[in-house]
Amino acid sequence: QVQLVESGGGVVQPGRSLRLSCAASGFTFSSYGMHWVRQAPGKGLEWVASISYEGSNKYHADSVKGRFTISRDNSKNTLYLQMNSLKAEDTAVYYCAKERGGYVIEYYFASWGQGTLVTVSS
Amino acid sequence: QSALTQPPSASGSPGQSVTISCTGTSSDIGGYNYVSWYQQHPGKAPKLMIYEVTKRPSGVPDRFSGSRSGNTASLTVSGLQAEDEADYYCSSYAGSNNLVFGGGTKLTVL
Numbered sequence: 001q002v003q004l005v006e007s008g009g010g011v012v013q014p015g016r017s018l019r020l021s022c023a024a025s026g027f028t029f030s031s032y033g034m035h036w037v038r039q040a041p042g043k044g045l046e047w048v049a050s051i052s053y054e055g056s057n058k059y060h061a062d063s064v065k066g067r068f069t070i071s072r073d074n075s076k077n078t079l080y081l082q083m084n085s086l087k088a089e090d091t092a093v094y095y096c097a098k099e100r101g102g103y104v105i106e107y108y109f110a111s112w113g114q115g116t117l118v119t120v121s122s
Numbered sequence: 123q124s125a126l127t128q129p130p131s132a133s134g135s136p137g138q139s140v141t142i143s144c145t146g147t148s149s150d151i152g153g154y155n156y157v158s159w160y161q162q163h164p165g166k167a168p169k170l171m172i173y174e175v176t177k178r179p180s181g182v183p184d185r186f187s188g189s190r191s192g193n194t195a196s197l198t199v200s201g202l203q204a205e206d207e208a209d210y211y212c213s214s215y216a217g218s219n220n221l222v223f224g225g226g227t228k229l230t231v232l
Contacts, residue, residue, distance in 0.1 A: 037168075044125070044211060044223060044224070044225045045160070045162075045226070047213070047220075047221040059220075061220065061221075095167055095168075100170065105219075106173075106215075107156055107158070107213065107215055107221045108170060108174075109158075109160070109168070109170055110170050110173075110179065112167035112168055112169070113167065115167060
């Protein structure tokens with residue numbers, strides 16, 4: 001079955017960087033677009049970034065554009081989110097999610113990890 | 123792009139039906155078929171319940187159905203059960219490789 005395991009969260013000071021990872025198993029990782037979605041404490045869901053199955057197309061929300069970068073390593077079945085210039089408002093649980101259909105980006109988050117908490121605080 | 127508008131709460135008794143609305147614009151819900159709904163229980167990851175406005179992933183009970191009229195999408199839960207109590211979020215593609223979510227609706231089974 002599909003398994004997505006996020007790691008790399010923690011407490012970081014404003015302005016610093018953090019890299020999240022998402023280890024995927026149970027499906028052909030290289031055939032699916034992947035996404036990051038976040039949820040601030042007690043708040044709703046916010047799309048963060050998406051990447052095509054082969055990694056050539058990357059899309060980022062305006063709120064993180066220029067600061068965050070999504071990437072993937074298909075040889076390691078791993079998705080990444082490089083987060084730079086972190087702000088307090090980036091504090092959230094970050095989920096990685098698998099696209100529903102292969103070879104497309106339709107923004108249907110069919111499988112989710114358990115999430116990793118990022119806290120930006122001095 | 124602004125978030126989609128959902129009512130903060132909804133409720134119904136077991137066995138009843140409840141409908142949750144999600145209002146957007148012609149630039150998101152009204153302009154694309156990429157509308158989906160997610161269920162989230164406390165402390166858990168969200169679960170895809172509806173995609174492409176009306177379609178159900180395998181394993182989702184047919185008590186859950188989606189629809190759209192103009193710029194408003196709706197999720198209907200029929201035959202309410204205790205386990206349906208959760209937060210529900212709509213989402214829609216908003217053009218230019220952007221996705222927008224609704225603010226969420228807390229469904230209470232009375």
